[in-house]
Amino acid sequence: MQSGQCLCGALKFQVTSEPKDIINCHCNFCQRATGSAYLVETIFDEANFDQVRGKPEVYQHQSAGSGKIIYIHFCRKCGTKTHMLFERFPDIVGVFSGTFEETDWFQRTAENSLHFFLSSAPKGTVLPAGFEVFDGHYWLSEGVSDKPQVFDEPTIVTDEIRRDSRDRLRQHEEQT
Incomplete structure (x- = not known):
């Protein structure tokens, strides 16, 4: 079991599994x-996430990509965002990983880590070798997954890399 909290401690949560x-x-x-x-x-199954102290405020944001609502949970006292729920994926919780008390308790591997939205990654961002990197979201549209890239060595995002990524997304949109 791992726990996390907001900056001021008014909100506290626990997870009872490894991240999906x-x-x-x-x-x-x-x-x-x-x-x-x-x-x-x-990312955790909702059944493995418990709010153990405080009641977060919720901001509803409509995703520009899917058009679905993202429910952002945050502390009314200090403003820290702790987790999100998703209309599009109703059975999961996305935790802002920096809110865990031990921020490195989970292993980051090529098998469990994904990079989304290369198309909008800032120039200078370093992408690790061996990890799946998607031009957009893993699910480009309902039931249609994106095809990832895997870089052989750490790669710095450049204008050219972003432009190529955006071109691939446009081609996908034209085909659907």
């Missing part, structure tokens, strides 16, 4: 939500 996946999301929403190049989000 670790998402490194480079979309514009996650950049704004974190103030960083990407969000590290650990």
Whole structure:
């Protein structure tokens, strides 16, 4: 069992399993939500997540990609975002991984970690070797998964890499 909390401690949660996946999301929403190049989000089945102290406020945000609602849970006192629920994926919880008391308790491997939205990753972002990197979301549209790239060595995002990624997304949209 692992626990996490907001900055002031008014909210506390626990998870009772290893993460299903670790998402490194480079979309514009996650950049704004974190103030960083990407969000590290650990994914759990909802049954393995418990809010053990406090009642978070919830901000509802409509995803620009899917059009579905993302329910962002945060502390009304200090403003820390702790986790998200998803209309699109109703049985999972996405935890803002930096809110865990031990932020490195889970193993990040090529088997459990994915990078989303290469198409909007900031220039200079380093992508690790051997990890699946998707141009957009893993699920480009309902039931249609994206095809990942896997870089042989650590790769720095450049204008050219982003442009190629955006071109692949456009080609996919034209085909569907």
